Amino acid sequence: MSLPPWAIVTPERRAHIERVAALLDEWARAMGVPDAERARWLRAAWLHDALRDEPRSDELGHGPRAAARAAHEGESDRGVLDAVRYHTLGYVHWDDVGRMLYLADFLEPGRQLDHADRAALTARVPRERDAVLQEVARRRIEWVLRSGWQLMPATVGFWNSLASR
Template sequence: MVSDKRRAHIGRVTALLDEWAERMHLPAAEAQAWHDAGRWHDALRDATPTALRAIIDAPDLPDGILHGPAAAVILQQHGEKRQTVLEAVRWHTVGHPEWDRTGRALFMADFLEPGRGFMQTDRAFMAAQLPHNFDGVFRQAVRMRLEWTLREGNRIFERTVDLWNSVR
């Protein structure tokens, strides 16, 4: 269901989360939550919009961001009860102003993972700085994502705007 390319991305995201968790000396439960959020966030990224809409009834959401909410539904059906993991996966594409560290860490790992082709030096620097300045790097990542969205002329979600206003 997940392509090789996607699997490689998921592996890099999860490896980055593990590395940060270790360097930040996170408690084991939080480190596990970060790892699991990374592992599951794109589980349905390659599913068709029709398949995703059969899982989640959200006519207001465009196709491109359905895979997060749909993956959260499936995880819940499989017994996942950690809200920190569910909320991270659910909103990883748009962001959420009330995220705890798991949601924030996943958002950053998804953006900063080394396999992406753009701004490699800047993003590698941010990834290296993160354990020393989690909030500062998060703010910068949200800003860069927002700028990219604007440049591409893509729709900006209210949650993304709220997220920016909560960190600026």
């Protein structure tokens, strides 16, 4: 599996996408998920930032555009498409694909912030997926709030679904 032929990514972005895919592959094997399910996680990884470096790309729009293009090119798995579409926001109706991609996008080892702390979270994912998911969502949302940006309704719904468990 690899980037789709229609991807528009810088070398740095490609390296990020490869790390996300590698991390999802590692977690899938550690968690013993079936090959078909692992393949869904990897398709979402390769697709999620495929249009991130288009000239008109932006933080909120690149997920929906990649999902629309993937659907146009024949991807029909609803969980994979929703994972890609909402990967920057969170989404209450995600199946495992969206949840795992959200984790991997944040925890992949190329990101510079809090390296040791992230490595510890990464190691916990196979056995404590939902607890780590809540922690990652909290950190991502704190970042949005500290930056003074709006919280999107999808993000609020996602957080509430995690917090009420």
